[in-house]
Amino acid sequence: MAKRIVFPCYGDSDVLEYLDFNVNKPNEHEVVVENKAIGINYIDTYIRSGLYPVKALPSGIGTEGAGIISDIGSKVTDFKIGDRVAYAQAPLGAYSQYHIVNKDLLAKLPDAVTFEQAAASMLKGLTVYYLLMQTYALKKDEIFLFHAAAGGVGSIACQWSKIIGAKMIATAGSDEKIAIAKHNGAWQGINYNAENVVERVLTLTKQQKVNVVYDSIGKDMWLRSLDCLKRRGLMVSFGNSSGPVTDVNLAILNQKGSLYVTRPSLGSYITNKMELDLAANQFFNYVATEQ
Incomplete structure (x- = not known):
């Protein structure tokens, strides 16, 4: 029993x-x-x-x-x-x-x-793997925006982006959480409850915006995220912590620069044993060597 x-x-x-x-x-x-x-x-x-x-x-x-x-x-x-x-x-x-x-x-x-490390991080680690390596393959020195960067997925994404050499602009809901994200490897931070996200992104990118935004917040960040993207940029919506994005007017993607949007999931990126082993081996190797 x-x-x-x-x-x-x-x-x-x-x-x-x-x-x-x-x-x-x-x-x-x-x-x-x-x-x-x-x-x-x-x-x-x-x-x-x-x-x-x-x-x-x-x-x-x-x-x-x-x-x-x-x-x-x-x-x-x-x-x-x-x-x-x-x-x-x-x-x-x-x-x-x-x-x-x-x-x-x-x-x-x-x-x-350890078992505890694996159970606490594998789903989040595989999620970061497909987001940063496959949904949009970040490059060294590339600036990008990542919301909720002090959470479970975000904390791993901060560390992974540092390994890649990409420059994460991390958002979070408090200065304390921004400090956590920067400690984990984020390049810059924005407190979205106290600062204007779009204005700060424009300042940090010298008015150039970013090629990709990763967003697990959902409806509360949707329009702000689109306004941070370059022409033909990619919006990666992978969560709904503030509620789902609904009633989307696709014309807004045209108006803001022929933007792309994807709603990915782990199950669409890791579909067989070969894909799982490739992702898990890379992630667990990072866990083992970065401790």
């Missing part, structure tokens, strides 16, 4: 229930991971609240964790019992002592990276 957290209906955190369950045997391509740490992410609140509906209720929650393989399916050859592994795109149910995961969703965890 093991423990897990489920929710029988949509709602606030009080709908979560802590229950006993029996751990099933894995199918032929699956493994059982004995979780040593799990990741708690903002997207979990979207799922619990019903903003991102699940297929059926009651449902488990959480997609990220790290631990040791305790059982394997009959056709699993690239992992063995006792391997240290991490995952970020598993089926819902990671808030659990044991989780059954398809082998192609697992990454081997280097000894230099």
Whole structure:
């Protein structure tokens, strides 16, 4: 008998229930991971609240964790019992002592990276990987704008951009958070509750604006982000912390310089084991060497 957290209906955190369950045997391509740490992410609140509906209720929650393989399916050859592994795109149910995961969703965890580090950062790290390396490939010395830069994804993005050599203009909601972003590697910071974001970006770029804006805030930052972009610049909207961007008039993209907009997700960038290994190996190598 093991423990897990489920929710029988949509709602606030009080709908979560802590229950006993029996751990099933894995199918032929699956493994059982004995979780040593799990990741708690903002997207979990979207799922619990019903903003991102699940297929059926009651449902488990959480997609990220790290631990040791305790059982394997009959056709699993690239992992063995006792391997240290991490995952970020598993089926819902990671808030659990044991989780059954398809082998192609697992990454081997280097000894230099702890379970806690992996569970706390893998989803965010893979997100930063696709944002900065694939959605728009940042170049050395390139200036760009990144909102909410003191949060989980933003903190990793600050460090990753420093490794690349790109110059992040980081926004956050307080001077204390700006200090965190700059400590993590941001080039400049803007307190969006006390400063005019567009005017500061124009000053920092000598009126040139930026080629790309990364925004996880959503509706409250939408128009300000567009006004920070160069002609034919790219708006990367990857979150909704202030609410989703809705009722968009596409003509505004033309009016502001034939802008591009994308709404990417990790599931569209990491779709198979090869892509997962490439991203996870690079991220975990950074974690291991930058400590």
